Amino acid sequence: MTSVQSIPPSPEPYVHPINQPIVAEFRANHGVVGGPFSGGDLLLLTTVGARSGRPVTSPLAYFRDRNRLLVVGSAGGSPRHPAWYHNLRAHPAARVEIADRTLTVHAHITAGAERDALFAMIIARAPGYADYQSRVERPIPVVALVPAEAGDPR
Known part of the structure; x- marks a missing residue:
């Protein structure tokens, strides 16, 4: 009789150490967090690493636009796009x-x-993003996340 080898579970998503308390608080409090995110709309985005292929979870502010969730790749006004943006470009399913x-x-x-x-539209709701854009030469990306059951994102 041959033994059946079980398929190992997918690895636990990586969460950057600075985001670990936010992710833990989000999950413990059903999506509600305090501190700088208090009162804002926050989601957890799990992407597949563009280079590593490993799942990565990031807490992000979001905005609703019809059936879409919009996230902004401001990276706090950094001159570089955030890692999650590169991950979504490589692997759009999340x-x-x-x-x-x-x-x-x-x-x-x-x-x-x-x-x-x-x-x-986002700047009208959250003017701080205009400040981020004024500090960088790159256009800050806006990514529309469309639920799989909603169909084509465009």
Whole structure:
């Protein structure tokens, strides 16, 4: 009789040490966190690493636009795009946690007039992003996360 080898579970997503307390608080409190995120809309985005292939979880502010969740690649005004953005470019399928709900999403990197209109809408809701944009030469990306059951993100 041959033994059946079990498939090992996928690795636990990597969470940057600076984000670990935020992720723990988010999960312990059904999506509610305090500190600088208090009162804001926060989600946990789990992507597949562009180079590592390993899952990575990042807490991000988000904005709703119809059936889409919009996230902004500001990286706090850094001159470089955040790692999660590169991950989504390489692997657009991702997972989002909002409160106690988990969704499979497809990332659509917006560009041109679509990106500009969405960024203007986001600045109207959260003016701090305009400050981030003023500090960097790169256009800060806006990524639309569309639940898999919603269909084509565009």
